[in-house]
Amino acid sequence: MAAKRSSVTRKQLEALLAEALVPVEPSGRFVRRLRARLVRYEGSRASTLWAIVAGLAIALIVIIAGFSVALRLSLGLLSVLGLLDRRPSSPEGQQAAA
Amino acid sequence: MSWTQLDDLALIQRSPDEVEAFGQLYERHVKRIYNYIYYRTGNHQDAEDLTARVFQRALRHAGRFEDKGVPVSAWLYRIAHNLVANFHRDRSRKPIVPLEDRVLLSELGAHPEASAIQREEIQILLDHVRSLPEDRQELLILKFVERLPNAEIGQIMGRTEGAIKSLYHRTLNALRDEIVSTQAARELGRPAGPGEAE
Numbered sequence: 001m002a003a004k005r006s007s008v009t010r011k012q013l014e015a016l017l018a019e020a021l022v023p024v025e026p027s028g029r030f031v032r033r034l035r036a037r038l039v040r041y042e043g044s045r046a047s048t049l050w051a052i053v054a055g056l057a058i059a060l061i062v063i064i065a066g067f068s069v070a071l072r073l074s075l076g077l078l079s080v081l082g083l084l085d086r087r088p089s090s091p092e093g094q095q096a097a098a
Numbered sequence: 099m100s101w102t103q104l105d106d107l108a109l110i111q112r113s114p115d116e117v118e119a120f121g122q123l124y125e126r127h128v129k130r131i132y133n134y135i136y137y138r139t140g141n142h143q144d145a146e147d148l149t150a151r152v153f154q155r156a157l158r159h160a161g162r163f164e165d166k167g168v169p170v171s172a173w174l175y176r177i178a179h180n181l182v183a184n185f186h187r188d189r190s191r192k193p194i195v196p197l198e199d200r201v202l203l204s205e206l207g208a209h210p211e212a213s214a215i216q217r218e219e220i221q222i223l224l225d226h227v228r229s230l231p232e233d234r235q236e237l238l239i240l241k242f243v244e245r246l247p248n249a250e251i252g253q254i255m256g257r258t259e260g261a262i263k264s265l266y267h268r269t270l271n272a273l274r275d276e277i278v279s280t281q282a283a284r285e286l287g288r289p290a291g292p293g294e295a296e
Binding site: 030034 | 117118120121124125128129132133136137142145146149150153154157216219220223224227238239242243244270273274277278
């Protein structure tokens with residue numbers, strides 16, 4: 001081949017290049033791990049978004065529940081105060097009311 | 099929906115919202131991009147590192163991809179080209195292709211001595227290829243390793259098909275001159291390194 005090179009033709013040179021520049025295979029482990037990394041990277045962005053949405057939803061539920069409890073306590077307190085207010089303070093008062 | 103049925107453009111457009119769309123795109127192109135980088139850097143470690151960076155960058159910028167008639171593969175090659183250029187600029191090191199890592203299809207079943215001579219000759223040829231300017235190396239890799247047509251090579255390299263044909267012709271002539279010059283130097287008993295012919 002070396003002797004031929006001094007008068008190497010275009011076709012011969014192309015044949016040599018086709019022989020030298022052959023495709024190589026990346027390791028299967030590398031290909032799989034990189035795919036997993038890319039998907040996890042993208043997936044982690046999606047899960048972050050979902051975590052924010054879930055956090056906001058939970059906070060909203062807690063606030064509404066808090067208001068609900070406060071409202072119930074207020075109503076209960078007002079009911080007790082109302083009952084206490086309607087109760088006669090002395091027997092004379094009770095007779096007058098009758 | 100099966101991702102395999104979608105073309106590259108549909109996959110890249112869905113990538114920002116659908117993880118698996120990018121996964122499918124990755125599977126289609128990872129070997130080609132790896133090969134391109136391997137022959138531009140000369141070793142598997144750097145090829146793996148840069149291939150990972152190409153796809154990470156592509157994923158980050160997938161939402162900004164605009165359909166201008168250029169294939170997605172050309173876009174990926176452009177990213178790879180830029181990263182390899184940065185790699186060589188930053189490290190300023192000469193790429194080396196370790197032959198022991200390469201599997202030459204033509205060697206299978208060959209005589210060990212003949213295959214050793216063939217390895218040596220191929221190494222010399224690869225040294226000559228690596229001594230060529232960057233754009234010529236890129237052209238040879240895309241043409242011989244990736245087996246792409248001139249039109250697609252033109253899209254990747256940002257040139258017309260005619261310009262690619264012309265560059266290919268000049269590249270072969272330069273390579274032939276290099277080989278002849280090396281051969282002449284050998285016959286005179288003087289070692290000639292790649293790049294002396296120009």
